[in-house]
Amino acid sequence: MNSIQYWALKEMMKSNVKKDEEEHLKEEVRISTIVGSHDNIVYLKEFVENKDRYYLVLEYLSGGELFDRIVEADGGHFTEKDASRIMQQVMSALNYLHGKKIAHRDLKPENFLLVDNSPVKQARIKIADFGFACSAEGPNSLQGLCGSPGYVAPEVLKEKDGYGLPVDMWSMGVILYILLTGIPPFNGESDEDSLALTVRGHYEKSVFHLEDLSEPAKDLVTKMLTYNPAKRLTADEAFKHPWLRGSATDNLLNVQENLRSWRARMRFKKAIIATVATTR
Structure with missing residues (x-):
């Protein structure tokens, strides 16, 4: 049947x-x-x-957004291995896109959707929303300001020499950082603050709780958030990284509570902005 x-x-x-x-x-x-x-x-x-x-x-996908499902997961258990399994899926997709010389240019948690309501540890994840995607024929062939505050790469914001596929790797590095800590690396009080932090490229490594993370996990996120796009890890290199190939540990991560607090603040901020907009 x-x-x-x-x-x-x-x-x-x-x-x-x-x-x-x-x-x-x-x-x-x-x-x-x-x-x-x-x-x-x-x-x-x-x-x-x-x-x-x-x-x-x-x-049609019925499973909702990835980070919402992580927050709602029963038991409060989320490990490096769980984060690695998620990254394996999205990096497979990004490696495929970059193999076709396509830059997504707006990778963020809202664009990571679950196929169904399976537990997040077993669920299949898909990248959505290709509204800013385009063909990238060279390392600096793209122009134009696009992306989301907190996730956009610094070379996009500088608007000087163009940019290419590495902008997606920066965004994916931000997402990996959040998966490991529950805290955005470039999270300012406003979008302007987030963009300023990104342009400087400095993120707080101490919130990593280094004792809780394996060396391969720290190595991968650091190489994805390399400021110089020419030295940043490629999608193919990241997809073959040891952390995505079995070296992730079963150590519990303090992600859910941090994510819950951050998501609540973001929703509150959006609600305030919407209220102000409707009263003008």
């Missing part, structure tokens, strides 16, 4: 889509077509338009 497969439908009225948004949408579809199918990337099945609307038919 064949099982039923569900798809998500994204519908947009053309009258509500600005010219630059239309260009971004069609570039996103072009990139998604090049990407095709991968176990850890959200699949775009079809793009359709008529005289009034655009329709995107996407793989």
Whole structure:
């Protein structure tokens, strides 16, 4: 007996889509077509338009955002090995994208989605949202300010000599840092503060609780957050790193409570911003 497969439908009225948004949408579809199918990337099945609307038919994922699921996990147990298993999946996807010379340019926790409601330790994870993705033919071939505060690479913010695929490795390094500590490395009181911390490239290594982390874990995150993009670890090198190949330990990480506090602060800040915007 064949099982039923569900798809998500994204519908947009053309009258509500600005010219630059239309260009971004069609570039996103072009990139998604090049990407095709991968176990850890959200699949775009079809793009359709008529005289009034655009329709995107996407793989349906019911598991929610990765960090929310980590916070909600029963038992409070989250180990280096659990973090490694998550990184194996997303690095597999990023290595695949970079092999096709595609830069995502907006990697952040909100774009890591779970396929279903399986326990987070067993769940399959997929990278979503290719709205800023583009082809990167050379090390400095990309221009334009994009990405999210706290995750965007410093070379993007400098807007000097262009940038390339290494910007994704910086963002993934930030995400790994959070997976290991529950604390963002470039988390300021405001977006402006976060961006300023990123441009300086200095993050607080003491919050790592170094005694709780294996040397391979510290080595990987340090090499992913290398300030010079030319010296930063590539996706292929990271995917082959010993920490992702079995050396992660079973040591418990103090992640859930830290994540819970940080996520609560972020939601509160967004709520305040939304309230201010609606009262103007």
